[in-house]
Amino acid sequence: xxxxxARWLDSLEERARGVLPAPVLEYLVQGARDSVxxxxxxxxxxxxxxxxxVLHDVTHVDLSLDLLGRTVEVxxxxxxxxxxxxxxxxxxxxxxxxxxxxxxVMVVSSNAGTPFSEIAETGAHWWLQVYLPADRxxxxxxxxxxxxxxxxxxxxxxxxxxxxxxxxxxxxxxVWDTVDPALLRVNFDPGYDAQPGxxxxxxxxxHDIGWLADxxxxxxxxxxxxxxxxxxxxxxxxxxxxxxxxxxxxxxxxAASTASCLPSVAAAVGDRAQVYVDGGxxxxxxxxxxxALGADAVFFxxxxxLALVDGAPGVTRWHGALLAQTVEALRLAGCRTxxxxxxxxxxxxxxxx
Ligand SMILES: Cc1cc2nc3c(=O)[nH]c(=O)nc-3n(C[C@H](O)[C@H](O)[C@H](O)COP(=O)(O)O)c2cc1C
Numbered sequence: 379x380x381x382x383x384a385r386w387l388d389s390l391e392e393r394a395r396g397v398l399p400a401p402v403l404e405y406l407v408q409g410a411r412d413s414v415x416x417x418x419x420x421x422x423x424x425x426x427x428x429x430x431x432v433l434h435d436v437t438h439v440d441l442s443l444d445l446l447g448r449t450v451e452v453x454x455x456x457x458x459x460x461x462x463x464x465x466x467x468x469x470x471x472x473x474x475x476x477x478x479x480x481x482x483v484m485v486v487s488s489n490a491g492t493p494f495s496e497i498a499e500t501g502a503h504w505w506l507q508v509y510l511p512a513d514r515x516x517x518x519x520x521x522x523x524x525x526x527x528x529x530x531x532x533x534x535x536x537x538x539x540x541x542x543x544x545x546x547x548x549x550x551x552x553v554w555d556t557v558d559p560a561l562l563r564v565n566f567d568p569g570y571d572a573q574p575g576x577x578x579x580x581x582x583x584x585h586d587i588g589w590l591a592d593x594x595x596x597x598x599x600x601x602x603x604x605x606x607x608x609x610x611x612x613x614x615x616x617x618x619x620x621x622x623x624x625x626x627x628x629x630x631x632x633a634a635s636t637a638s639c640l641p642s643v644a645a646a647v648g649d650r651a652q653v654y655v656d657g658g659x660x661x662x663x664x665x666x667x668x669x670a671l672g673a674d675a676v677f678f679x680x681x682x683x684l685a686l687v688d689g690a691p692g693v694t695r696w697h698g699a700l701l702a703q704t705v706e707a708l709r710l711a712g713c714r715t716x717x718x719x720x721x722x723x724x725x726x727x728x729x730x731x
Pocket of ligand 1: 656
């Protein structure tokens with residue numbers, strides 16, 4: 379291997395810098411407040427050490443898995459992100475085309491700039507992400523639209539009672555003043571945000587998981603969990619999967635890294651639900667670390683979003699580079715499947731995390 383895949387993956391931000399308006403790029407890459415959590419995320423994955431297996435046949439590496447009742451080709455998907463149409467005119471549709479080609483799943487932000495029906499027309503497997511409003515009934519039209527368009531699951535983001543403050547570089551425009559509002563939140567009814575009760579719920583609880591499952595008939599994934607006891611409360615309330623996330627460091631700055639929180643959540647949940655993780659995962663070795671620490675699947679926010687500057691071909695190239703790295707990492711670790719990676723981390727490392 380020439381390492382070209384690694385160089386290309388590492389260059390995504392630099393490439394986007396030449397294309398995107400400065401406020402948009404800044405919004406994509408920044409974290410909340412001082413970006414401490416954002417800055418630590420990738421380093422936490424890189425600090426994981428492996429004890430590779432040897433004398434195991436690694437001819438056929440099989441990365442496919444059952445994700446909430448549907449087989450996907452790789453143990454990763456696209457995390458929900460806003461502003462996809464500010465990154466590329468085809469936005470979510472381009473992302474979805476690449477996801478359909480890759481045979482994986484895309485989580486569509488409730489703030490998306492493309493109607494659910496157009497995303498569904500690409501044939502991509504997709505889930506809806508939601509924030510619940512103070513008045514839950516206001517969410518019903520959005521949920522109904524997503525179900526009608528074929529969403530396969532609903533992802534409830536639970537780490538955002540309020541939106542974490544992010545600082546704009548002095549002298550640059552605030553992103554929301556530069557982006558056409560028509561590129562955002564097109565799946566809500568007109569005038570939605572002006573209604574009393576449309577603000578984000580401050581009183582989210584486990585009962586909201588059952589409410590969402592009842593309203594949609596879909597599996598519910600709880601995104602934004604860092605503590606094992608919260609993961610258990612979510613599972614007991616009916617969550618089909620728990621998603622370890624600190625929102626890419628964009629909510630509570632100084633929140634612990636997801637690499638450090640994943641092992642205890644995975645141990646607590648066991649086989650009762652699936653466990654996903656995101657935050658700072660950038661390479662095939664990071665994917666291997668996440669699988670080894672107990673994740674069923676990994677989700678990516680900024681990387682595919684930055685690759686989207688080149689439209690669907692950019693995201694397809696990102697996926698291909700990541701796939702090549704991940705297959706190499708599993709082979710070198712003596713693993714053919716995600717299951718083989720469990721317990722691959724050095725004992726002292728697993729204890730320290
Ligand atoms: C520009 C941007 C917009 C995001 N929008 C949402 C969103 O609408 N809903 C949500 O649950 N998470 C959102 N996230 C968080 C991602 O889903 C994900 O948790 C995070 O980006 C993962 O970290 P990574 O970017 O290091 O891969 C957003 C992240 C970014 C970078």
